[in-house]
Each structure stands twice: as structure tokens, then as C-alpha cells.
Amino acid sequence: MPGEARAQTEGEIGSPYPTWPWIVTQLVPSPELVIQDGQPAFGARWQLTPVLFSFGIHRSQRPWRAFVVEPIVRHSGSLEWYVSPEYIALDDDFSRRFGLRTGVRSYVPLIERGDYLSLSFGTSVMRFQEQTAVAYEVGAHVLFGFLGTLLSYSPTPEGGRFISTLQLRFF
Amino acid sequence: MRCARSALALAVVAMMSTMGCRIGQLMTRNLAAFGEERSLPNRITHPERPDARLAVLWVGHATALIQMEDKFILTDPVFTDTIGQLSPRLVEPGIAVENLPPIDAVLISHMHFDHMSLGSLEMLASKVRWLGLPRGGLVYLTDFAFPAREVPWWTSQTLAGGLRVTSVPVQHNGWRYGMDRDWRQGGYTGWVIEYRGMTVYFSGDTALNAERFRATAQRFPSIDLALLPISPIHPRDYMHKMHVDPNEALTAFELLGARWMVPVHYDTFVNSLDEAGEPKRVLLEAMEKRGFDESRVALLEIGEQRVFIER
Numbered sequence: 001m002p003g004e005a006r007a008q009t010e011g012e013i014g015s016p017y018p019t020w021p022w023i024v025t026q027l028v029p030s031p032e033l034v035i036q037d038g039q040p041a042f043g044a045r046w047q048l049t050p051v052l053f054s055f056g057i058h059r060s061q062r063p064w065r066a067f068v069v070e071p072i073v074r075h076s077g078s079l080e081w082y083v084s085p086e087y088i089a090l091d092d093d094f095s096r097r098f099g100l101r102t103g104v105r106s107y108v109p110l111i112e113r114g115d116y117l118s119l120s121f122g123t124s125v126m127r128f129q130e131q132t133a134v135a136y137e138v139g140a141h142v143l144f145g146f147l148g149t150l151l152s153y154s155p156t157p158e159g160g161r162f163i164s165t166l167q168l169r170f171f
Numbered sequence: 172m173r174c175a176r177s178a179l180a181l182a183v184v185a186m187m188s189t190m191g192c193r194i195g196q197l198m199t200r201n202l203a204a205f206g207e208e209r210s211l212p213n214r215i216t217h218p219e220r221p222d223a224r225l226a227v228l229w230v231g232h233a234t235a236l237i238q239m240e241d242k243f244i245l246t247d248p249v250f251t252d253t254i255g256q257l258s259p260r261l262v263e264p265g266i267a268v269e270n271l272p273p274i275d276a277v278l279i280s281h282m283h284f285d286h287m288s289l290g291s292l293e294m295l296a297s298k299v300r301w302l303g304l305p306r307g308g309l310v311y312l313t314d315f316a317f318p319a320r321e322v323p324w325w326t327s328q329t330l331a332g333g334l335r336v337t338s339v340p341v342q343h344n345g346w347r348y349g350m351d352r353d354w355r356q357g358g359y360t361g362w363v364i365e366y367r368g369m370t371v372y373f374s375g376d377t378a379l380n381a382e383r384f385r386a387t388a389q390r391f392p393s394i395d396l397a398l399l400p401i402s403p404i405h406p407r408d409y410m411h412k413m414h415v416d417p418n419e420a421l422t423a424f425e426l427l428g429a430r431w432m433v434p435v436h437y438d439t440f441v442n443s444l445d446e447a448g449e450p451k452r453v454l455l456e457a458m459e460k461r462g463f464d465e466s467r468v469a470l471l472e473i474g475e476q477r478v479f480i481e482r
Contacts, residue, residue: 010306010324011345011357011358012354012356013306013307013345013354013356013357014355015354016351017353017354019354021350021353022350056313057313057314058310058312058313058319059314061309061310070310070347070348071348072311072313072347073310076313076314109313111290112251112290113290115289116256142256144348171348
């Protein structure tokens with residue numbers, strides 16, 4: 001390629017897509033402390049975002065994302081539908097410790113358009129040990145959403161279930 | 172085969188320890204610098220210079236306020252206390268945001284936290300008349316009221332009053348969060364600003380790519396002033412692909428054929444393994460060795476304003 005032409009070649013900018021590093025980092029679980037009927041237990045959750053709509057993104061840009069979401073697109077203000085496989089060590093039978101949660105969550109930016117701090121509010125339903133329970137949650141997220149804490153409360157099962165999650169998230 | 176596998180494992184472990192060690196060193200330096208921000212006495216409160224056709228006030232890092240007659244341009248504005256929450260500011264900004272004049276053009280070179288600071292843009296928003304970004308920049312800008320536009324390389328925008336900005340190629344990278352590097356091979360740029368016969372060049376961050384500097388010089392043969400970074404230097408084996416060191420910055424200055432150079436991007440944040448004061452010291456040594464003096468390479472202090480062309 002002649003020098004002048006090579007000097008003019010600008011690198012590609014594409015849309016986000018699942019890459020191997022992304023896939024591997026999605027396998028990293030977020031640890032949880034679960035309290036159900038006064039009994040504490042360890043837990044963990046993984047998260048996927050099938051669809052997200054960003055209302056913080058620049059008006060000229062496409063606001064929809066599927067699975068791979070750039071941190072600022074999420075934390076500058078968005079609404080996401082998420083799916084979370086969840087592990088809660090509340091039964092001696094290992095196979096009964098897994099559940100599935102799905103819900104919606106909205107992010108509100110507080111500092112640096114959400115890059116430094118954002119809050120989240122959400123609601124979800126969880127299927128766990130043959131029971132379906134609704135939960136409500138609030139969260140705070142720092143370091144571009146890499147680190148966060150989620151507090152959720154579910155009035156069912158009887159006695160209620162509190163979950164405190166240290167959220168680790170990579171995109 | 173087993174030997175090859177062992178060698179590979181050893182190489183991976185060695186590489187990871189080296190990287191981990193460097194990141195650890197960098198983090199330690201950053202944590203030690205929290206709470207150490209130095210204040211500047213007698214900061215300029217009225218940066219408009221009626222006696223100047225071309226003046227520059229170095230705000231710190233890659234942020235410079237350029238006056239070209241009645242127009243003001245601000246490069247990569249960062250006025251926040253930290254970059255990326257983990258790297259604290261070592262010196263307060265060279266001018267307070269409230270003392271800035273209305274800015275005709277804010278120019279962003281790339282998406283890294285020390286160049287596109289969303290918190291700083293929030294502080295400035297009411298003063299910004301136009302913002303230019305490299306291709307792919309708008310997705311990370313978020314929504315501001317002021318007009319913002321991506322400008323691909325070798326493309327110009329003529330703004331109100333005839334101020335003209337052109338995006339020009341440099342060599343760096345355009346990701347922001349690390350994992351986005353796979354779909355963001357572009358997304359960085361240098362800028363040439365032209366107004367009433369004066370030409371200013373701002374590279375943002377760049378490695379030494381002689382071909383690209385020559386191409387810019389061919390299209391803009393009379394650059395008056397070049398704002399060029401001189402840091403980070405270390406670790407050189409990693410940085411040389413993305414950043415010029417002081418000696419290479421002088422080479423870039425020569426290749427661009429500019430009349431004056433203002434070194435920027437040093438001693439404002441900890442973003443490398445450079446010792447405090449090292450970039451400036453190495454630059455002065457390189458200048459002496461290569462016959463440059465301060466009449467051509469203007470080493471400004473943070474907060475200092477210099478008039479290059481008088482009215």
C-alpha cells in the first residue's frame with residue numbers, strides 16, 4: 001500500500017459483539033450473602049442482558065444493545081432485561097441449590113455520567129426450589145460498573161429472603 | 172513437546188508476573204498520591220489576551236486553552252480530581268472552569284479517561300459551542316446539549332466565524348474500557364486548527380509514526396505551533412507503540428515542520444512508571460543534544476500562558 005494511502009487508513013469501529021475475553025469474564029460469579037428465615041447462606045449469581053435500552057447515550061446513537069453492553073451505555077441511564085442463573089447454598093441436595101432469576105433493572109447516573117457512580121432499581125422473579133418469588137432490589141455501581149452492590153428483598157418464601165450481592169461485572 | 176509446553180507455561184507466568192508487577196507499581200504510586208494535590212498560586216482569571224493573535228495556556232496534562240485571535244479552543248479537557256477514579260490529580264488545573272471564556276471548539280483526541288472526561292464536560296457544558304471527536308467517539312460521549320460531531324481523518328469542519336478544524340492521523344488506540352479494544356481499532360485522532368492564517372497542531376496521544384506526521388506536514392506546510400506529549404516514557408517496551416518519549420516528540424516536531432512546540436501530557440497525573448520530573452528532564456537533555464532551545468520548545472508551567480504571535 002503506498003505510504004499516503006496507508007497513512008489515511010483509519011482503524012475499524014464496529015458494534016460490540018461477544019468476544020472470547022467477554023465470554024470468559026461472564027463466567028465470573030458475583031458472590032452473595034443470602035438470609036432466608038433468619039438462616040444465612042452463601043450464594044452466587046451470573047448475569048446476562050438479552051436486551052438493554054439506553055436513554056443516556058448520545059441522541060445520534062442507536063440505543064439498543066443485546067448481551068454486550070459498553071459500561072457507559074448502561075450506566076449513563078438505561079433499562080435492561082436481565083437473566084441470572086443463581087446458586088444459593090440452602091439445601092443439602094446440591095442440585096436443589098440452583099435457581100433462575102429474570103427481571104428488569106434501571107440505571108440512573110450520579111457521577112461522571114455513571115462512569116464513577118450510578119444507582120439501579122429493579123424487580124425480578126426467581127424460580128428456586130419449586131417456588132416462584134418476586135423480589136425488589138436497589139444497587140450502587142462504581143468503577144464503570146465493574147464493582148457494585150445489590151440489595152434485594154423478596155417477601156416470599158415465608159419469612160422473606162434478603163440477598164446482598166457484591167456485583168462483579170465486565171461489560 | 173513437554174519441554175515446549177513447560178517453556179510456554181514459564182513464559183506466560185513470567186509475562187503475567189511482569190504485567191502484574193507493573194500494574195502493582197502503578198497502583199501503589201497512584202494510591203500514595205491521593206490527597207497530595209498541589210495548588211497553584213495566582214492562577215490566571217482572565218485568559219483573554221487582547222495583545223495576542225496566538226496564545227496558549229497549559230491547564231495540565233493534555234488540556235490546553237488556545238487563543239487564536241477572538242476564538243478559543245480547548246483540547247482534551249480534564250478538570251476533575253481523578254481520572255478513572257483511581258488516579259489522583261497531582262496539580263490543580265491551571266485555570267478554574269468558571270474563568271474559562273466561551274469555548275468555540277472542544278477537541279477530543281481519544282476515549283481514554285485522561286482525555287475524554289465526562290465529569291469535566293459536565294462542568295464545562297454551558298460554555299461549549301461545539302465539540303469534535305474522533306470517529307466512533309459519540310457512543311461514549313453520552314447526551315449533552317451542545318452540538319457534537321465525529322470527524323474522520325482528513326476531514327474538516329468549518330465552524331462559526333471561519334474557524335476550521337481537521338482530524339489528522341496519529342498512532343494510538345481508541346478503546347476506553349479495555350474489553351472494547353476488539354471492535355475499536357480506530358477511534359483516535361490528532362487535530363489541526365486553522366484560523367486567519369494561523370495553524371495549530373494537537374496530536375493527543377501518539378507514538379512516533381513518521382509517515383503520518385509527514386502526511387500531515389504535506390497537507391499543512393505552515394504549522395505555527397505543535398502541542399505534543401512527552402510522557403509516558405516507561406515501561407518503554409510497552410509504551411513505544413502508543414506514546415512518544417521526549418526525544419521522539421522532538422522528532423515529531425521536526426517532521427511536522429512547526430515553528431514552536433509546547434510539550435504537554437506530563438507531571439499532572441500518575442499514568443506511567445516515570446519518575447516525577449523525568450519527562451521534562453529527559454526533554455531538556457534531548458533538546459540540548461539536538462540543538463533545540465526554549466525559543467522553539469516552550470516549556471510552560473501548569474497555569475502559565477504564553478503569547479506566540481502578538482497582534
